[in-house]
Amino acid sequence: MALLEVKGIKKTYTTRFGNNHVHALKEVNFDVESGDFVAIMGESGSGKTTLLNLLAAFDKPTSGTITIDGKELVTLNDNALASYRRNNLGFVFQDFNLLDTLSIKDNILLPIVLSGKNVKDYKDKLNAIAKDIGIDDLMKKYPYEVSGGQKQRVAVARALITEPKMILADEPTGALDSQSSDELLRVFERINKNGQTILMVTHSVAAASHSNRVLFIKDGVVYHQIYRGESTDEELYKKISDTLTMLRKGGENG
Amino acid sequence: MSNIYRSIAKSNLKKNYRFFIPRILTEMGLLGCFFIMFTLAIDKELEKTTGGAYLPTIMAMGVIVLFILSFILMVYTNSFLMKQRKPEFGLYHCLGMEKRHVGKVLFYESLMSSVISLVSGIIFGIIAYKISTLLVCKLIGTEAITGFYYIKPASVIPPMLMFIAIDILTFIFNRISIALMKPIDLISSGRKGEKEPKVKWPLLVLGVLCIGAGYYIALTVKNPISALELFFLAVLLVIFGTYFLFVAGSIFVLKVLKKNEKFYYTAKHMPSVSGLLFRMKQNAVGLASIAVLATCILVMISTTLSLYTGMYNTLNDAYQAHCKVKMACYDGEGGQIFLDYDDVSELAYKAADETGFKIKSIECQEFLEVTTLRDGDRFDFVESSMDDFGIGAILTVVDVDTYNSLTGKDLKLNDNELVYCPITAVKDFPENFIIQGEKYNKVSEIDIFPIVSNYTSVCDVYGIVVTKDTMTKIYDQQEKVYGDFASGYDRYAAITFDDRSKAMKDGFEFEEVLHREMNDYFDKNDINAYFNADSIWEANKEMLGLYGTLLFLGLVLGIIFMFATALIIYYKQISEGYEDRDRFVIMEKIGMSPSEVKRTIRTQILLVFFLPLVIAAIHTLFASPILLKLLRLLLMTNTSHYLICTLVVFVVFAAIYALIYSETSKTYYNIVK
Numbered sequence: 017m018a019l020l021e022v023k024g025i026k027k028t029y030t031t032r033f034g035n036n037h038v039h040a041l042k043e044v045n046f047d048v049e050s051g052d053f054v055a056i057m058g059e060s061g062s063g064k065t066t067l068l069n070l071l072a073a074f075d076k077p078t079s080g081t082i083t084i085d086g087k088e089l090v091t092l093n094d095n096a097l098a099s100y101r102r103n104n105l106g107f108v109f110q111d112f113n114l115l116d117t118l119s120i121k122d123n124i125l126l127p128i129v130l131s132g133k134n135v136k137d138y139k140d141k142l143n144a145i146a147k148d149i150g151i152d153d154l155m156k157k158y159p160y161e162v163s164g165g166q167k168q169r170v171a172v173a174r175a176l177i178t179e180p181k182m183i184l185a186d187e188p189t190g191a192l193d194s195q196s197s198d199e200l201l202r203v204f205e206r207i208n209k210n211g212q213t214i215l216m217v218t219h220s221v222a223a224a225s226h227s228n229r230v231l232f233i234k235d236g237v238v239y240h241q242i243y244r245g246e247s248t249d250e251e252l253y254k255k256i257s258d259t260l261t262m263l264r265k266g267g268e269n270g
Numbered sequence: 271m272s273n274i275y276r277s278i279a280k281s282n283l284k285k286n287y288r289f290f291i292p293r294i295l296t297e298m299g300l301l302g303c304f305f306i307m308f309t310l311a312i313d314k315e316l317e318k319t320t321g322g323a324y325l326p327t328i329m330a331m332g333v334i335v336l337f338i339l340s341f342i343l344m345v346y347t348n349s350f351l352m353k354q355r356k357p358e359f360g361l362y363h364c365l366g367m368e369k370r371h372v373g374k375v376l377f378y379e380s381l382m383s384s385v386i387s388l389v390s391g392i393i394f395g396i397i398a399y400k401i402s403t404l405l406v407c408k409l410i411g412t413e414a415i416t417g418f419y420y421i422k423p424a425s426v427i428p429p430m431l432m433f434i435a436i437d438i439l440t441f442i443f444n445r446i447s448i449a450l451m452k453p454i455d456l457i458s459s460g461r462k463g464e465k466e467p468k469v470k471w472p473l474l475v476l477g478v479l480c481i482g483a484g485y486y487i488a489l490t491v492k493n494p495i496s497a498l499e500l501f502f503l504a505v506l507l508v509i510f511g512t513y514f515l516f517v518a519g520s521i522f523v524l525k526v527l528k529k530n531e532k533f534y535y536t537a538k539h540m541p542s543v544s545g546l547l548f549r550m551k552q553n554a555v556g557l558a559s560i561a562v563l564a565t566c567i568l569v570m571i572s573t574t575l576s577l578y579t580g581m582y583n584t585l586n587d588a589y590q591a592h593c594k595v596k597m598a599c600y601d602g603e604g605g606q607i608f609l610d611y612d613d614v615s616e617l618a619y620k621a622a623d624e625t626g627f628k629i630k631s632i633e634c635q636e637f638l639e640v641t642t643l644r645d646g647d648r649f650d651f652v653e654s655s656m657d658d659f660g661i662g663a664i665l666t667v668v669d670v671d672t673y674n675s676l677t678g679k680d681l682k683l684n685d686n687e688l689v690y691c692p693i694t695a696v697k698d699f700p701e702n703f704i705i706q707g708e709k710y711n712k713v714s715e716i717d718i719f720p721i722v723s724n725y726t727s728v729c730d731v732y733g734i735v736v737t738k739d740t741m742t743k744i745y746d747q748q749e750k751v752y753g754d755f756a757s758g759y760d761r762y763a764a765i766t767f768d769d770r771s772k773a774m775k776d777g778f779e780f781e782e783v784l785h786r787e788m789n790d791y792f793d794k795n796d797i798n799a800y801f802n803a804d805s806i807w808e809a810n811k812e813m814l815g816l817y818g819t820l821l822f823l824g825l826v827l828g829i830i831f832m833f834a835t836a837l838i839i840y841y842k843q844i845s846e847g848y849e850d851r852d853r854f855v856i857m858e859k860i861g862m863s864p865s866e867v868k869r870t871i872r873t874q875i876l877l878v879f880f881l882p883l884v885i886a887a888i889h890t891l892f893a894s895p896i897l898l899k900l901l902r903l904l905l906m907t908n909t910s911h912y913l914i915c916t917l918v919v920f921v922v923f924a925a926i927y928a929l930i931y932s933e934t935s936k937t938y939y940n941i942v943k
Contacts, residue, residue: 074859095863102861113856117544125535130862135535158466174860 018047025080040066042236053208055224058233106175106183110190112167114159121155165196185216201226225253279378300340301391303830304429348440384437470518477514484508488896497899516558542874563835564886574824576915578817589806591764592773596802598761606758621784628768635762637668640748647702651751664731669738676720691719691733777807836930843934847941
């Protein structure tokens, strides 16, 4: 069974007076296997952020089911969702979402603290992750003292510390320069090779070219998908560009 | 051109109403308070009805405390307002306004908010004053004073000028801080890049010292007179100590908590402790203000309430005898006339019969007031001391039997012993008494002297209780030195009735009849004297006036301070809300459930808002000894009654405080959600 199963997801927003329905997602179906590194691409307004919000259970679909590791998200209440999210998902956001008032070390430990576990049991894990990601010399600093790229790596470390089944990344390179982006994506590749499942929403071709599989969303449906197969990053980059061009043309024609 | 700035300023006031309204309310409330205080101090009508003589002193002290608080509060609300609005000013700057243009907008904004506050403040004060005087009239049982006669330049102009000055100062401060600001600072919000605050050790030590000194004074003060002298110093020490301690101590405590990993690394504590640590710099001032205000409220209301409600017992203690008729009168030519005891009692019985009173007993009480020159422990009768009262020291002597019958105590003394009571403020208390070369051992000190001296406003007065023989000896000694100018005995006929409550109610009738009888008696026997009586009903009327006024002041100031407290709390809720919103959004994103968020918020707010209450309770507790001494000056000696009043006031206050807190925290939740 796949780690993540998305079946017939629909999300409809109703405008304030109730007479206009906006279909953000019409019919979305896909699976993600354990250990996969999936990128979801699409232009602004294509519904990719809506999809991520549904996957993260920040929002509920109008219809359809999302099943993670055999558990159906729709059936859980708010508090259960919170603990589910905490124990099974790791998040990396475009704007880092680090707490200014906590040191880097405490920021990484925050999910552990929030789930009521003993911080001492995670000392070794913390050190290992920090070393792996290359932020072990920043632990005592505060978020305002480090660069954007470093902040995002801290956010990755924070996502990894709970050993989540899946990492959800929302435009993780959106606020980074190209070099920092590159470094971050290489971190993603490395943790994926160690078996970490990653689902990343992005509109950057460069970012998507580091993944193993790219889903294209347009007008609320999964329009197309590309598997890396034996391609190198550069070849995948080319394929993605071509697909996007094609999609855009299709959009103009239709 | 200027119209543009004015209209921008106008729309800014509307847009930022959430920040401006508390500011305007603060200024309005404080201005209203000042108006009330100044009016109280000059209100002739009120003076007539009550013990108005005490008003100026109490008001002067109130004005000083209130001014310190107003200044701190206004600076505090202003800095909060400016911090919230910095990004807005930055935006104007980016859109092409020069700093002087931003300054113009700021000017119009300040002008408008200031005018609104000043006008509404005076109106608020006028209405609040009317309502509260009607209340006090009801409280002390006099006829209501009607009309708006009290609106006078003397009560309107000083508070206005005070707040105009504060407004101008804050405007200048804001204008300068904008002039010094770089555009980048204006745009990026204030919190970013702020360093974790360090413990300010000197301030912490100073705070501990100030509070320690204040507490030390309160605990060790020996008698009511020195309590009166030192009270204000102790108050100031504790106020400043509280501010220092909150600013430096809070950070110190939070750092200690953070060091304790077991405590710190929990979902309940980590977000709040780390958040508080960064915010304490601004928070501490607000919290300290709340603590100071709360202490003022508790102290004012509990003391005045205990006076008012304890009046019955106080009167009972002070007036063992219900009416004291003076029997030693001066005839206006330096001579002394003693009325005949038997004649006076006969007249008293007659008057009692006529008015339906039953007399239980009539006692003859006697005391002596002599002039001396004091040098350390020596009190000598020197002829020259009569020339200048100012340098003399008065000994008010009462014999131990009279003392016992006046106070209901059972004191025993030997001929070479005395009991001492300072009647007026004296810098250095005599350790012993050597009167005209004779040494007397001071057995003990008492706080209240049962005799009212005739010289308290003229020079230092020392009350002593001695044996009858010693008193006679002192009388003889001074007569030898002073000759014709020697003091005579003061003598009273102390009348006690069967029915005390009837005496309180209808005593005036008795006094009227006795007055008439005595005058007839003087005429018939050709005695050049006048009728003079000190009675429980007279005292009751006076006390009702005095204590009623005090209670009124306590309540009015208490309500005013409560109002200020509510404003600060409201302000804090808003500012905390905005600062916390982002943090809770983040925590919810990485897996905190809504109920956990709510729980964390509650822990944090409870901690922050009830800390001042705890501090205020501790301050009030430590203030009790000195307050009890002060209450003795007002004849109130019942410790347990005071403590019960304090407890009741505290419980009521805590309930109101909790109500304000829960009402305002709704604002907080709305912002965070």
